[in-house]
Amino acid sequence: MATRDPSMICCFRLLFLLLFSVPLIASSSSWASMHHNNWAVLVCTSRYWSDSESGYPGFKFSFCNKLPRYHIEINSCNSKLEVERFNYRHMANTLSLYRTVKRLGIPDERIILMLADDMACNMRNNYPAQVFNNENHQLNLYGDNVEVDYRGYEVTVENFMRVLTGRHDPAVPRSKRLLSDEGSHILLYMTGHGGDEFLKFQDSEELQSHDLADAVKQMKEKNRFKELLIMVDTCQAATLFNQVLSSLISDDPICSLHYALLPHDCAATSVLDFGSSMSQYLAYGYAFLPAFKHILILQSPGVLAIGSSMKGENSYSHHLDSDIGVSVVDRFTYYTLAFFEKLNMYSNASLSSLFNSYNPRTLMSTAYYRMDLYQRPLPEVPVTSFFGSVMKTIHTDAAYMGLSIPPKTEAQFLPGDGGNHQLRIENEPDLEKDGNKQTKELHCIYHEWLNLLQERFENTDAELLFRYGFGTMVFLLTISTWLLA
C-alpha cells in the first residue's frame, strides 16, 4: 500500500483536477448554450366582467386602470388594493399579445395561455364568442385557433408557480407544461389587478413579488431558461419584480460579496471576465468550491423585467368600446401592440427601441424596466428574441446529413457569400453566427475522420484490418485483466 502512495497521490491530484474542472466545464457549457427555442407564458388573472371590489360605503378607494375621465380620486392611489372597473380589457390584452407572439413565430405548443375568465362567452358581451381590443371591431382576437391552456378557475397562483417551476402532477399533459430548457428565451406576460408588490389572481388569491422571485430563482436553478423577459401590465407593476434581484443574488456568499465589491457589474460579468477575477476567488480557498457553479450561473441571470407603471402609479385603460360598454385595452399593452404591428418576424427592431417607445405622457404612467440582471446591451437585442422564435433552417442537399455528403460541396457553399445562399431566418444574428461556426468546425473534423477511414477501407484489405483489430482487442483484454489482478 505504502509503495503505491506517490502514484496514488498523483492519481488523486489528477482526479481532483478533473473533479474541479468538471463543474467548470459543465457550467460554462450551460452558460454558453445556445438560444434555440422560445416560450411565452401569457397570464390574465382577473375574473368577472366588471369588478366591484371595494371597501365600505363612504370610504372610497380610488379607481385604477380606468378611463381618465372617470377618474374621481378621493384618496391617493397608494391604498393597498387598487380597484378597477373593467376586466374585459385584461383578457383582450392577453389575447392581443398572444396573437402578436404567434404572428411573430412562437408556435402554439410553446405558448402557455392562462385566462381567468371567459369574457367571450360572458352573457354581457355584446358580441358573443368574440373579443376585441379595439372599438373598430376589425380584429376578433378570439378566433378559431386560440389554444387556452389554463382557463377559469384553473388560473391560480399554485398552477402559475407550477408552470414556471415545472413541478407538475404526473397527470398534467405536456401541452400545459412549460418545457423550456437552458437554451430557452421565455416571455412572461402578466396582466390583472395589481398593487404594491402583488398581483391579484381571480378574486381570492394574490401572487406576491416574493413568490415570483422564488419561481424565477427556481427556474434559474433548474436551468429552465436562458433569458427571461417579465412584462407586467397592472397598477404599480414595477413593484412586482422588486424581489427578483435580491432573491437571485442574496443567498450566495461569493456573489453577494462580489456584488458588494463590484456592485455595477456583478450581474453583468460574463464568462470572459471570469478569468480575470478567478485569482480573486481562489484567494478565498477551496471552501467555496461548490459555490462556483452558482457563481457562474448567477453572473448573469438573464432576467429582464418591464412594468407598465411605477410604484404609486395607476395603469390606465386606453379607450372604451361604447358598444360593449367596457374598456377594451390597457394603454401599456395598446402601445406595445402598436409597436409590434409595424414589425414582422424578420425585423431587427431592438428591445431598447420598444422600451423607448413608451411615452409616459400617452401611457399616463411610467413604464419602468430593470436590466441589472441582464447583461446584453438592449440596443443589440432584437425584440424577436423574446416575442418571436428562433427558426433556423440550414440548407442541405439531402434530407439527412451523413456519409454521402462530400466535403467539397460544403466547402463550395461556405466560402461564398453564405448569408445569401443559406436559407436562414435571422432572428439572432450574433449568436447564430457563433453557433454556425461551431457547427462548421465540428462538421469538418467529423468528415476528416470519415474520409481517413474511407481511404483506408479503399486501399487495404478489409479482412486484414479486421484481424489487426481483433488482435489488438485480445491484447488489451489480457493487459487489463493483468492490471486488475
Add this chain to the structure above:
Amino acid sequence: MAVKEEGDTSQQGKKSRSRLILRLGALLVAHSGLVSVVCCAAGIIAFILLPVLANNTYISENALMPGSADPAFSSQEVLDANRLTMDILNRGAAKASGIEIAKLLREYIVAVGAESYYHKFVPRANKFHPLHFFSSTTDNLDLPANPSCGSFILNAVGIIRAPRGDGKETIVLVTPYNSQNTTYSDAVSLGIGFSIFSLLSHVTWLAKDIVWLAADSRYGEYTTVDSWLKDYHGPAFPGETSRIVDDACFEENNSDSLDHIKVEGHNSYVYKRAGTMAAALVLKVVDKKEEERDSLSIYAEASNGQMPNLDLINIAHYLAVHRQGLRVKIGSIIYFLKASWVKLLGEMLQHITTLAKRLNPKWKFDITSADYVEGTATLASSIYYQALGVPTGSHGAFRNYQVDAVTLEFSPRSSLNNENVRSAFLLKTGRLIEGVIRSVNNLLEKFHQSFFLYFLTAPHKYVSVGIYMIPFGILIAPLPIVAAALFSSNNGSSNKDGSWKWLQAAKVVFLIHLWAMITSLLPYVLLQLPLGTPSSFASAWAAVAICFLLITYLILWSSSIDCGWELLKSVMIVAAAIGLSLMSVINFSTAQIGAMLIVPMCLLVKPARKQTQGVFAKALMLTSNLALLVVAFPPAALLIAKTLFGASGNIDIGDFWEWAQILWSWNSATYMYLLWIHLPCWVLCLNIFLYPCIGSSSKA
C-alpha cells in the same frame, strides 16, 4: 376644574382620586342645566347646518359603469312607442272595459316574442292590524266574505329571458296606468315601457331577465304592484280559494272576452316568474307643461323611511344629467323655498362660510344662499316623507321585499301632442331607462356599495347617516344627564326615605305608557262599531282614551303625588330617551322630528305652581312650558303644520282620524312612535306641569 368639582363632594376623604370618567360624569351632572342648554342649542344648530354638510354623490359600485355603453334606443323604438300609444288611445276610447288595454299589451308582448301572462287580483282595503307592523305580508289570509265580481284588476306582464343568462336575477319595469280613465300621459308611459321592452327583447347583452309589469292602477298603483309582488314571492297553490273565486268572477263577468281566452288558452293566466329582483324601475309620464326643459323627478322613499341604495338614484341622475340633458328634480317643500327666515339664514351662512374659507381654504363648506334655501327645502321634504313612513309611490312595495326601486317620473317641456316634442322626449327617456337597465345588468351582486341611510338635499347631494346622527346624538345627550341630576338631587335631599321612592314614579310612568298602548289599539275595537264618519270615529277614540286616562289617574293619584315631581320627571326623561333612541334605529326621521319637540319639553317642564324668584323668570318659564306643551301635542302639531304649510280649508276633528288611518294602513312605525312614546311623554309632562307641588321644595 374637574378635580375641583369633585373636591366639593362629601366623598373626598374616602376616594380622592376616582376614575376620570366618573369625575367627568359627575361634572356633567352637576352642571346639567348648562349642559342641556348647550347641547340642545348645538343639536338644533347642527341640524340646521345639514344642507351645508351635504356631500356630492358619487357612484360607489364600480361595476355599474353608467353611460359607458352607447344606447341602442333609436327612432325605430320611438315609432314602436307611438304605435302603441295610438292603439291604446283608440281602443281604450272605444271600449272602456278594464281589460281592453291589458289584452292589447299582451298582444304586443307576444308579437315581440317574449313570454307573457295576465296577473289578476281582487283589491282589498287595508285594515288596521295591531300586530302587523313591520310585516310586509298583510292580509294574506282574510278573504273578503263576498268578493264583488266587477272589481278585479288585470295586469299584463311580459318576461324576457336573457338569451345567455342564467335566469337567476331579473330587473323589473313597472308602468302604472289607469284602465278606467286612461290619460294621454298614461298611454305614453305604456308606449315607453313597451318600446324599451321590445328593444331589450333583441339585445345580446342581457345577463338578467327583464320583467315588464303594466300595472292597472285603478285602485291605486301601490295595491296593484304590491299584490303582484306578493304573488311573485309567495307560493301559489293551485287549489287556493281566492284564485278560484277570481277565476270564476273573471270568466262570468267577461263573456265578451271569453272567446279570446279560449283562443289563448288557460296558459295565459299561469303566473310566471323570473329570478330574484335586482332592481325595479317605475316609469311614469306626467304632462305638466310649464318646464323650460324636459325633466325627471325621482321618488325613492319607501315605507318607514326606507330608501333604495343611493347608487340607483346616482345612476339615474348621472345618465339624466350627463347623457340625456334632463333636469332632475326631487321633492321639496315649497314653504321653505319661500320662507324669508330660511333665506336670511342662508345669507348668514354664506357670509360665515366665505369667512371660514378665507381662514382655511381647505374647508369645503362653500354654500350660496340660494343653494342653502333649496337644500333646506329638499332636505325638509326628504325628512318629512321618511318620517311619515308612507311610500311616495309604488316603488315602496318593492322595498318590502328588499328590492331597490325608484319611481322615475318624466315630464316633457311642452305638450306631448306635438309630434317633434314627443319623439325627442321619448328618445331621451328611452335612452335613460336603457342606460339604467344596462348598468344594473352589469351588476354581479345586489346593490350594496353605497348608502341605504341618507337624506337628499339635492339630486346630487346627500347627507349620510354618519353626519345626520350627530345632531340627533347631541340633542338627546342631555336627557340622561338631566335625569341623573334630578335623581341625585332628590336622593340627596331625602336620604332617610331610602332610594326606593323612584319605584313609585316608575309605576306611574309605566301605567301611563300602558294606557298609551291601549289607546293605540283602540281603533281596532272602534272599527268594529258601526260609526259613520271619520269625525265620529275620532271623537269616540278621544273620549274613550280620556276616560281610560282618568281611570288611570284615579288609581295613581296617591303615588304620583307621593313620589315628588322631580323623580317623576327623571323617570319620564329616561323613558323618553330610551324611546327616542329605539325610534332612531327604526325610523330616524321620525325620531329626529320627535326629539326636536320632546327634548325641550322634557327638559323645561316644571310645575306651574312652583315658587321661583322673580316674576319675569316665572312668566318666561310658564309661557315656554305652555307653548311647548301645546306644540308637542300631536294633533296640535298637525294643525300647526297644516296652517304653516298653507293647507287651506276648515279643520275637522275627523282629519285626525283619517291621518291616523293613513299611518296604520301603511304600517308606519310613526303611528307607534306617536302613541307609544310621544303621547305618554306629553301626558306626563302635562301631569308635571299641573303638579300640585305640596311636598317637594327642592331648588333644582
